Amino acid sequence: MLRHSRIIILSILVIFSFLPISCKEKAMPKPKGYFRIEFPEKKYEVWNQNYPFSFEYLKNAQVLKDKSSLAEKYWLNIEYPNYNATLYLSYKEVNENLDKYLEDSHRLVYEHAIKADAIDGTSYMNEQENVYGTVYRIQGNAACSVQFIATDSIEHFLRGSLYFNNHPNSDSLAPVIQYIDRDIVHLMESLKWK
Secondary structure: OOOHHHHHHHHHHHHHHHHHHHHHOOOOOOOOOOOOOOOOOOOEEEEEEOEEEEEEEEEOOOOEEEEOOOOOOOOOEEEOOOOOOEEEEEEOOOOOHHHHHHHHHHHHHHHEEEEHEEEEEEEEEEOOOEEEEEEEEEEEOEEEEEEEEEEOOOOOOEEEEEEOOOOOHHEEEEEEEEHHHHHHHHHHHHHEHH
C-alpha cells in the first residue's frame, strides 16, 4: 500500500512539473486589422460667400450652413462624406470680448483631456492676412481629434473642431485624421477676413 501511494505521489509531481512547460505557448488570437484607405489627390476650391471670411477647402468636401438649433448666423460645417467626418466652424464677431472666446476655446479643447493621451498646440501666424491662431491636436481616443482657433485680435474670431460620426479609435482613424489635419492647416493658411 505504501508503495502504491508513493507511485501516485510521484506521478502527480511529474505531471505538475511538466504542466508549466506545456502551457508556455498559448494560441493567441490574431490582432484586429483595419482597411487600407486610399486618399485622392488634394485639390482645393475657394469658398467665398456673403460671410465675414473666406478660405480654401478640399474639393471633395462639402461646405454647408450649420442648421442645428444652437447655430449662429455665420456657422458652417465642412463635411467629409467619404470619411464620415465633419469640421464644425463657429464664427464670432469680436467686441472687446476676445479673452472670453479664447478662454472658452481653451476649456473646450481641454475637456477632452480625460480621454486624450496628449494635447499638442501649434501656433500659426500670417501677418500679411492678419490671421493668428493655434491648432490643437488631441491624441488618443478622444471624441474630437483636431481643434483650431483663428483671429485678427480685433474684429474676427473663428473656431473649428473635427469630429467623426463613429466611435473614436485613434488607431483606425489616424490616417484620416492626418489627411484632414493638413486640410485644416490649409484652411488657416488661406483664411482671409472681410
